[in-house]
Amino acid sequence: MNFDVVIVGAGPSGLTMAIRLAQLAQEKKRELTICILEKGSEVGAHILSGAVLEPRTLNELIPDWKEKGAPLNVPVKSDKFLYLTKTGSISMPTPPQMHNKGNYIISLGNFCRWLAEQAEELGVEIFPGFAAAEILYDDSGAVRGVATGDMGIGKDGEPGDSFEPGVELIGRQTIFAEGCRGSLTKQLMETFNLCDGVEPQTYAIGIKELWEIKAENHSEGNTMHTIGWPLKSDTYGGSFLYHIADNQVSVGFAIGLDYSNPHLNPFEEFQRFKNHPDIRPVFEGGKRISYGARAISEGGIQSIPKLTFAGGLLIGDTAGFLNVPKVKGTHTAMKSAMVAAEAVIELLPVEYDEENPGAALEATTYPEDLKKSWLWAELHKVRNIRPAFQKGLWMGLANGALESFILRGKAPWTLGHHKDHEQMGNKKD
Template identity: 70%
Template sequence: MEYDVVIVGAGPSGLSAAIRIKQLAAENEQDVSVCLIEKGSEVGAHILSGAVIEPRALNELIPDWKDKGAPLNTPATDDRFLLLTRETSYKLPTPPQMHNHGNYIISLGNLCRWLATQAEELGVEIYPGFAAAEVLYNDQGAVVGVATGDMGVDREGQPTDQYAPGMELRARYTLFAEGCRGSLTKILFERFKLREGVDPQTYGIGIKELWEVDPTQHVPGKIVHTVGWPLDPSTYGGSFLYHMENHQVAVGFVIGLGYANPHLSPFEEFQRFKTHPDIRPTFEGGRRIAYGARAISAGGIQSVPKLIFPGGALIGDTAGFLNMPKIKGTHTAMKSGMVAAEATFEAIKAGRGADEVTAYPESLKRSWLWEELHEVRNIKP
């Protein structure tokens, strides 16, 4: 199967890139084919985030998102920043980067599902349930697409009666939006030496649970971040509680993966955190309805790799655009996808393919995304 653009990953950056390319194609009356594949069983199935979203990129991508029913239903109303000790807590001034006025508490999975409907209305072909297993190259070594994995194999890798071979999806340009530590992205790092000359990436682990709580404990729009107990002063980490709609609270715990204590269990520290006298009441009488964990790229602008290579580009968290002091990366992931889409469309419009889209990193460094990450470059890394 051949397309102009293949996108790997239906997260915020991949979907934003797909939408932006089709918008530009419509504006220029050009036919540009876009295919997006997603390893999850449905769009949003592998999405896990807090999430409080800053709508800046969404405003640019789909200015009338409110009229189109985007699932941003809970405006942030109250910011609290607490230092926890074993027995009590102290309210601290909220750092300016963590002010959430104008932001929304959302389900990022639901936002991605909504973005997918917008993309499909524009003509994007989305195939959930297909994981990209291999990068395809031409004789000159440029990326020319991906191949999906074989399906219907047993635990030894042998075909069963449900066997279906993987498909080759070839494209003039391939955008990789795999998220943190993407399997194909790691291969691209090595093949094209994309990490040369930049700082090593640093990582954290984020563990999240979604609770349905007692209505008396629920304050829609309330945001709480904590530092301190149960972690010791030498261990980087903290927590969040986001009061969503429908009496739901998203609670999460993040720990930097540079912790020195080999016996530390991030999961057990998270469970201890929920027993704190100022945290426990939120969950008493409630029930946990979902849970998960994910890796987090926390190195900041110093760790952003080279973003382009012949035939493709890296977008979103696979490149590491998280703004760590803000604890937000959705808006930056979306913006990176949009900028890459604009540069890729211009290359296709010019009749190019399988080369480096140099306009992408050049435009990105002139955008508000780069300025935002540059301003906070010395806070965590």
């Protein structure tokens, strides 16, 4: 199957890429075939509900999103930031990056499903239930598309009665929007040496649950973030708790994977957090609806790899555009996709030429344009906040105050990262 653009992943960045490309094609009166591969059974199937969305990019992408029925129905009403001790809590000033005035608490899965509807209305083809399993290369070594995995393989490894061979999807440009640590993206990073010359990526494990709680415990529109207990001061991490609509709350706990204690269990720390005297009452009498976990890219601007290669590029969290101090990555992932779409539409020739399909072309203006965008400025401003926590909680908080209130992101230095796995201690120590 041949397309102008093949997109791997129907998350916020992949869907935004498709929408913006289709919009630009309409503006330029060009025919453009676009498809998205999504490994989930439906769009949003692998995205656990509960996020705070800064609508800045959505305003740029679809200015009339309210009229189009975007599922942004719960504006943030209040923010709370707590330092937890074992038996109590101390209210702290909310860091400026975490102020949520004008933002919305959303179901990210529902938001992605709505974006998918907008994309399909523009003629984008979305194939849920098909995971990209292999990168396809041409004779020059350029990416020419992806292939899905075979389906219907029996336990013995042989094709069964329902066997269906994988399908090759050939694109003049292939866009990888797999999210953090995507399997194909890791191959691309090795093949094209995309991480050469940048700081090592640093990760966290994020665990999230969606609960339905008693009405008397629910405060729609309220958000809370915590640091401190149950983690020790040498371990980076914290929690969030967002009150969505319909007596639901999304609760999560993230721990940086550069912790040194080999006995630390992130899941157990999450359970301890939920049993804190100030947290437990929220969940009493409630029931857990869903749960999940994922890796989180925390390296910021220092760890963003080379974004382009012959035949394709990286967007969204697969490249690491999360704003860690904001605890937000959806608006940044979407913005990276919009910038990439502008580069790709100019890269592809107007007419398709089978002798020179353009698969080997590289969208080199994409990273250049990113550095001129508000996205780059936003990430540059907070670049030193996460690395300082390598020295512990108190040094991290002190540096965060210095960066946020005095230097305001204009420090004449840039802090580096260490490799997560090198920080792990020995179980015998």
